[in-house]
Amino acid sequence: MHHHHSDYVDVVSAKGPAKLSSTTKAIFILMILVGFGVFGVLAFGIQGKERLGWIAFLHNTYFFTLLSAAGVVTAAIMQVTRSHWGRTIKRFAEATGAFLPFAFVCILVLYLGVEHLYEWDADKEALHHYHNKHIWLEKNFWFVRQLVWVGALIVVSKVFLKWSTRPDQGLAHEKNPQLWSGVSGWKGAASEIESCQAKQSKWAVFYCIAFPVCVSMLAYDLIMSLDFRWFSAMFGGWNFTTAILTGWSSMVIISYLMSTRFGVDHYISKPVYHDLGKLTFGFTVVWGYLFFAQWLVIWYGNLGHETGYLLTRFYDPVWRPLSLCVFAGVFLIPFIIGLSKQIKMSPKTFGPLALLSLGAVWLERFILIAPASMYFNRNEGKYWSENPFGPNGETLGEPLGNAVSILMADAAVALGFLGVFGLLYAGWLYKRPIMVISDPRLDMGVNRH
Secondary structure (H helix, E strand, O other): OOOOOOOHHHHHHHHOOOOOOHHHHHHHHHHHHHHHHHHHHHHHHOOOOHHHHHHHHHHHHHHHHHHHHHHHHHHHHHHHOOOOOOHHHHHHHHHHHHHHHHHHHHHHHHHHHHHHHOHHHHOHHHHOOOOOHHHHOOHHHHHHHHHHHHHHHHHHHHHHHHHHHHHHHHHHHHHOOOOOOOOOOOOOHHHHHHHHHHHHHHHHHHHHHHHHHHHHHHHHHHHHHHHOOOOOOOHHHHHHHHHHHHHHHHHHHHHHHHHHHHOOHHHOOHHHHHHHHHHHHHHHHHHHHHHHHHHHHHHHOOOHHHHHHHHHHHOOOOOHHHHHHHHHHHHHHHHHHHOOHHHHHOHHHHHHHHHHHHHHHHHHHHHHHHHHHHOOEOOOOEOHHHOOEOOOOOEOOOOOOOHHHHHHHHHHHHHHHHHHHHHHHHHHHOOOOOOOOOOOOHHHHHOOO
16 A cells, blocks of 8 residues: 655654764774774885785775765766656765765875876886877876866766755755754745756756766776776776666665664655666676676787786686676676566665675775786886786785785775765765755655555
8 A cells, every 4th residue: 555645845854954873973983093094004104015005095095986976976867867766865865975075185195105006107118118108197197187087076066966955955944944044045945946956957967977077087097097008998988887886786775774764764665776776787787798898809809918907807816716706796696686576676685785786896996906006016117917927827926915915904994984984974964854855856756656
């Protein structure tokens, strides 16, 4: 039996701004201290382990920046397509954008680690043999570009979110002036909703353009340039579609947690989770397709200069198990289990699958980064991957430890980033109405049959 809900404006505006519980806050702060403590000790404290710290820092900066940008793009997609289905969870998606300014700070910090991560900074001579890469990968030019990509995402998302939240804040103030502060220059709900919807739609389009451009460029600059001898034209597209996959899968988890926390879960019907499940499943298939497409081109084109990238990750005994875990976690398991409609209908059954997908994408980013920046010898400017195996198939070069110890350091740093993400996310969301109560499409989103 489906109940028609028409009380959501009153219910949401009666809640008022919320506060993070002191326990949750303490947990987040502890995570931050542990994560950034481990990074600091590795990157600046232990001789010979600097690269380990910087790999973890780059990896988590990249993963959380893309996760944050992808949350906003899911909200922007809903606005551009004028969809009704996702309006109940749109604000939960928008809140991920709160992490982006921190990502900008991380890019500034990353400048200190360039020499430990990027072979092109240590061996500038080698760059001259590769077309015009010595111009493109000039350190300061490279650095300014990263600030431009992240800065563009911040600016466009800020304007988009401003026009999205303004009418909700004003409407909540009209309903409960003692709980919500007013909005400057408020012209009344009717005219504000109309003008803000128009402005929001315009900026959503800008964000939908900025997102693939900036994320693709970050992929080329931050990740592909780690292994500057290798290139793939599909790398940017693969990275931004994978980011969108993290956007949808994180929404399954976040929507469930936040709607339960605020007591609005009865407004989010099963079909909403079913749609989130279908979109997560769809981008899982896109990931598999693009992975196969890249592999196929290398194979049938017999592109010798591109095979090293795959050999390192799939045949080197250090990385092979992790690469197989990535393939199973991002594609194989979510594809097989995600075929079930019943599992996708509930966040309790699909949530674990979404979590697996997120974890596997995190691991995939690690596999793109760690093998590329692990083995070059900065002092001699030599790179081991030109012939990564000895005569008996053993790994050459001096790894910093086995893959498990590298991953453990990485996971510890990830805790710190997750703590920052949680604090900023809650700090943004809890100060605003948790549903888009002024949105003309919300009624259809709530009352789906």
